Amino acid sequence: MARIAIDMDGVMADSTQQYINWYAARYGVQVEKASLLGKPETTGFPLEGVVRQFLYTPGFFRTKPVIPGSQEVIKALQEKHDVFIVSAAMEFPQSLSEKLAWLEDHFPFISWHNIVFCGYKNIVDADYMIDDHIKNLSTFKGEPLLFTAPHNVHVEGYKRVNTWEEVGALLL
Incomplete structure (x- = not known):
């Protein structure tokens, strides 16, 4: 054992799908998962830096x-x-x-x-x-x-x- x-x-x-979902809900832009390949986590979105803020937002980890x-x-x-x-x-x-x-x-x-x-x-x-x-x-x-x-x-x-x-x- x-x-x-x-x-x-x-x-x-x-986590990646959650970033994509939350970004789309807040900014109206659907980011394709393939466009994030090889990029550091929380980067690669049109507005840089905002996705990292999701980690401090109530409900992010829960959903x-x-x-x-x-x-x-x-x-x-x-x-x-x-x-x-x-x-x-x-x-x-x-x-x-x-x-x-x-x-x-x-x-x-x-x-x-x-x-x-x-x-x-x-x-x-x-x-x-x-x-x-x-x-x-x-x-x-x-x-x-x-x-x-x-x-x-x-x-x-x-x-x-x-x-x-x-x-x-x-x-x-």
């Missing part, structure tokens, strides 16, 4: 779309492994309570015992970490799995998983 640490934003919750396949695969992983949701939730004040409520809504089968909110993830001790940011994977002592997101498409040097189906094929 392996211990698996799973990031939320960009891995379970679709993110679920990444397809994550619910089914994580539930199956829990049957075979020790699964922990590990999310940085200290930088943005409202994110902690909103992330917890989001998990309760979309992943009710995950116990609070298996949810770790932290600052830096360098304290995480697991066999695998699934994350979309290399800043979290670069110090990880287990096997890092880079979950594909627009901001990391050009990153090399990590084992990459593009979908939850690929995660399931690898770890189930």
